[in-house]
Amino acid sequence: MTAPALEIAGLNKRFGGLPATRDVSLQVMPGERRLIIGPNGAGKTTLFNLVTGDLSADSGSVKLFGQELMGMRTPDRVHRGLARTYQILTLFPREKLVHNVVLALLGLDKLRWNPWAVLTGHRHLYEQAREALAQVGLADSAERIVAETSYGERRRLELAMALAQKPKVLLLDEPLAGLSQGERQSVRSLLDKVPRGVTIVMIEHDMDTALGFAERITLLHYGEVILEGTRAEVVADPRTREVYLGD
Secondary structure: OOOOOOEEEEEEEEOOOEEEEEEEEEEOOOOOOEEEOOOOOOOHHHHHHHHHHOOOOEEEEEEEOOEOOOOOOOOHHHHHHEEEEEOOOOOHHHHHHHHHHHHHHOOOOOOOOOOHHHHHHOHHHHHHHHHHHHHOOOOOHHHHHHHOHHHHHHHHHHHHHHOOOOOEEEEOOOOOOOHHHHHHHHHHHHOOOOOOOEEEEEEOOHHHHHOOOOOOEEEEEEEEEEEEHHHHHHHHHHHHHHHHHHH
């Protein structure tokens, strides 16, 4: 039997007396495209932070292809094939696009010297970075400064930074947020081209675009999974309309 790419079981996190996630359990199979939805405050980003190790869970289990991640540092999770993007962009605005991707390739290690004086000799890192930029349509912008690019280009840059790490599981936290309709379609097309060897779990509020991407959907409300199923099942369920669509 094939092991899930990502398996979460009984995951709990409280902030003071407020539960952020309550006994969250879900399985995402290899190659799957999973959408996680829910109103603001439902615990979606907190769930991602627990999976990546940016937050420590109070209890529960997170496994990547059967390997337990709980207690493991974030960089170690990255090395095992987990990558993510953030709802709020986390870029180096005064650096070139290619330099941002190179730093992503180094993981989350903090360099205590001038990185460019050291990294310019590592041609393979720059080759990988340029390949990732080409994958998201930014090959001709590699030498541009991030601050000089549009918001849509920065969203694509963050996606390139994640893809450059050759992830097995990619977590996308609202990758379409703040984009124009045309930019949303462009990013969606890029995601469609990501190989099936990469499992994708996406948080997104743009339902029109995201529903066409997802094969299964998980609905969170007040930190709990209240519904999970196919697109048709979740859209048709009255609980979705009640807690998310506002009907």
